[in-house]
Structures are given as structure tokens and as C-alpha cells.
Amino acid sequence: MPRPASRGNVDPFIVMQVMSAAAEREAAGGDVLHLEVGQPSTPAPKGVLDAARAALDTDKIGYTLALGMPALRERISAHYRDWYGVDVPIERIAVTTGSSSGFTLAFLSAFEHGARVALASPGYPAYRNILKALGVEVVDLLTEAADRFQPTVARLDKAGPLDGVIVASPSNPTGTMLGEDGMTAITEWCRSNDVRMISDEIYHGINFGQRSVSALESDPNALVINSFSKYFSMTGWRIGWMVVPPDLIGPVERLASNFFISAPTLSQFAATAAFDCIEEAQENVARYARNREILLNDLPAAGLDDLAPADGAFYIYANVAKYTNDSVEFCRRILAETGIACTPGIDFDPSRGHASIRFSFAGSSDDMAEACKRLKAWL
Numbered sequence: 001m002p003r004p005a006s007r008g009n010v011d012p013f014i015v016m017q018v019m020s021a022a023a024e025r026e027a028a029g030g031d032v033l034h035l036e037v038g039q040p041s042t043p044a045p046k047g048v049l050d051a052a053r054a055a056l057d058t059d060k061i062g063y064t065l066a067l068g069m070p071a072l073r074e075r076i077s078a079h080y081r082d083w084y085g086v087d088v089p090i091e092r093i094a095v096t097t098g099s100s101s102g103f104t105l106a107f108l109s110a111f112e113h114g115a116r117v118a119l120a121s122p123g124y125p126a127y128r129n130i131l132k133a134l135g136v137e138v139v140d141l142l143t144e145a146a147d148r149f150q151p152t153v154a155r156l157d158k159a160g161p162l163d164g165v166i167v168a169s170p171s172n173p174t175g176t177m178l179g180e181d182g183m184t185a186i187t188e189w190c191r192s193n194d195v196r197m198i199s200d201e202i203y204h205g206i207n208f209g210q211r212s213v214s215a216l217e218s219d220p221n222a223l224v225i226n227s228f229s230k231y232f233s234m235t236g237w238r239i240g241w242m243v244v245p246p247d248l249i250g251p252v253e254r255l256a257s258n259f260f261i262s263a264p265t266l267s268q269f270a271a272t273a274a275f276d277c278i279e280e281a282q283e284n285v286a287r288y289a290r291n292r293e294i295l296l297n298d299l300p301a302a303g304l305d306d307l308a309p310a311d312g313a314f315y316i317y318a319n320v321a322k323y324t325n326d327s328v329e330f331c332r333r334i335l336a337e338t339g340i341a342c343t344p345g346i347d348f349d350p351s352r353g354h355a356s357i358r359f360s361f362a363g364s365s366d367d368m369a370e371a372c373k374r375l376k377a378w379l
């Protein structure tokens with residue numbers, strides 16, 4: 001009897017289990033406040049929908065070049081000039097099937113089996129799981145509130161020999177950001193130690209004060225991964241991009257054409273219009289900002305007062321150590337007894353997440369206020 005390969009032996013996404021428990025509750029007629037899902041509650045911007053409709057009427061929607069439609073890559077290149085003042089030639093831009101396929105292409109092209117790659121814990125679970133499936137050793141940087149849950153040079157110095165570093169600013173699950181100094185310190189550390197720098201910039205644009213800094217501003221050879229999923233509210237369109245350093249563009253193109261042929265063509269047409277829809281995207285950011293204020297004010301009043309300082313994205317990461325040592329069971333009870341769905345920290349931090357939970361504030365402001373009210377009564 002053939003056995004499954006050990007590569008598939010990665011941790012499940014626990015948020016998916018929360019989502020199915022929430023769906024079961026809804027199917028049984030119960031109400032649910034969705035603070036678990038890491039996606040906007042809004043559709044894609046109107047201009048994006050119009051572009052998709054026009055493409056359906058006029059194009060055969062065949063394959064595109066492996067690295068994506070030139071028109072979309074041009075728009076992405078212009079975005080780097082507009083937002084960050086950096087010049088990125090379109091030859092270095094690869095359009096991908098969401099940032100998720102960008103991770104696979106980045107890790108496959110950059111790291112040998114057995115390489116060592118450091119990342120912040122708590123952090124987005126797919127980095128660790130994809131690296132593990134590819135036989136890459138994950139080096140956890142056990143970050144603290146004092147360093148805003150972001151990697152620091154001091155932690156990297158203590159991490160032993162490394163082949164890569166992954167940063168995410170704003171981060172999931174903490175929403176914390178690396179400022180210009182923090183980002184530059186890490187890109188410089190990577191450059192002087194000959195370590196590959198990978199920057200997940202998927203939450204750029206969703207920030208509540210300081211701007212999001214791209215790794216490309218301090219290191220033109222950083223590998224940047226981004227997506228239309230969050231700021232442009234396009235999760236299900238499965239469309240993202242990478243900015244690839246010159247030595248990896250050939251490998252990424254060869255891998256992408258073999259793994260995926262090309263990213264979804266309809267979504268590429270649609271995404272080409274996204275950068276003309278900043279006003280609509282900013283309306284969503286304004287709602288997230290209101291939601292963040294509600295949670296930052298009302299969660300402490302409800303009894304959750306140890307919160308990560310969320311500078312961006314749409315998450316609040318709360319330390320719940322004074323209530324539980326089992327965040328999975330704690331979230332299960334919150335859902336069963338209050339109807340609030342939220343995510344156990346164990347998804348993001350395998351060693352310490354038993355005492356943390358994540359709230360997503362991508363939903364409506366009314367839901368945020370109601371969730372705090374129910375939590376106050378429950379806690």
C-alpha cells in the first residue's frame with residue numbers, strides 16, 4: 001500500500017475549523033459575529049468589476065505569459081513609483097495566483113532543501129507550513145510586545161546561520177509594523193550577512209498612522225510579495241504579485257510556467273483597474289480605522305487589556321493568559337456561549353499561542369461594538 005508523502009504532514013489551519021464551527025452554528029439558526037475571517041467583508045471595487053465584465057465580453061480569456069500580462073505588470077511598476085518612489089522594471093515583476101503562490105515560487109527558487117529561514121512568531125502560519133513542506137528549517141524568532149512583535153537585528157544575531165529572513169509589515173496576526181529604521185536595519189543585516197530578504201507586503205495601504213515601508217526602499221534586491229486580496233478587497237480573485245531580484249527572475253519564470261502556466265486571466269484584467277480604485281479602497285481603510293478604535297477602546301473595558309499595538313492590517317492580537325492556557329478551547333467556548341467567532345493564537349505561534357487569540361476587524365462597525373458588549377458580559 002503506497003504511503004502519503006511526509007511533505008503533506010503540516011499543521012492544519014485552525015481558523016478553518018473555527019469557520020466551519022461558525023457555519024454549523026449558523027446552519028442551526030444561531031447568529032455569529034465573524035471576527036475570525038482574515039478577509040474584507042466588501043466586494044472588489046466597482047472599477048475592478050467593470051474591467052472584469054468588459055474582459056468577459058471582449059477577450060477569449062486564454063493563458064497569459066507565465067509572468068503575467070504586460071499591462072498589469074506596467075501598472076504594478078507604476079504603483080512602486082507612486083507609493084514608494086522606487087523604480088521597479090517590469091522584467092522583475094511576476095503576477096501570481098494570490099500571494100500564496102508567490103510564497104511557493106519564492107521559497108522554491110531561493111532556498112535549498114535543508115536551508116534555515118527565520119521568521120517572527122507569532123506570524124502567518126502558511127510561511128512555516130510551506131517551508132516545512134519544502135524541507136526548509138523554520139527558525140522561530142520569539143518576538144515580544146517590546147519589539148512590536150517584529151524581527152530585530154539582535155534576535156537575528158542570535159538565530160545561528162541563516163539562508164533567509166521573512167518579514168511581514170503590517171503583520172498578521174498582530175498588525176504591528178516595521179518603521180523605516182526597523183526595515184532598513186533588517187535589510188542591511190541581510191545584505192551584510194548574505195541572507196535572502198523576503199518581505200510580505202500584503203497589508204500595505206491598510207495602516208492607521210505611519211505609512212507602510214517597502215523593503216525595496218532600502219534594498220532593491222529584496223524579494224517582495226504582495227496581493228490584491230486585502231487592500232483591494234479581492235481575496236477570491238486569487239491574484240497577487242512578486243518583485244523578484246534579478247538572479248531569481250529566470251528560476252521564478254521557469255517554476256511558474258511549470259507549476260501554474262499563468263495566473264487567472266480574468267483576474268489579471270480586473271486587477272489592472274485596481275490602482276484606479278484607490279478612493280474606494282480608502283473608504284474600506286476608514287471603516288477598518290473606526291473598527292480598530294472600537295476594539296482598542298472596548299476590549300480593555302471588557303477585560304482584555306493586553307493587546308498588540310496594531311498599526312495596520314485588520315487584526316487585534318490579545319493576550320488571554322489571565323483567563324486560559326488553552327486558546328482553542330477558549331475560542332470554542334466564546335463561539336458556543338456568545339456567538340463570536342475568533343481565532344486561537346496557536347495558529348500563529350505554536351509555542352506560545354495557547355494564551356492568545358486574534359480578532360479580525362474587517363467586518364462591520366456594528367459587529368465590533370456588539371462583540372465587545374457580549375465579551376464584557378461573558379468575561
Ligand SMILES: Cc1ncc(COP(=O)(O)O)c(C=O)c1O
Nearest residue numbers: 038098099100124172202227229
Ligand atoms: C500575512 C498574509 N500573507 C498572505 C496571505 C495570503 O493571501 P492571498 O493568497 O490571498 O494573497 C494572507 C492571508 O490571510 C496573510 O494574512
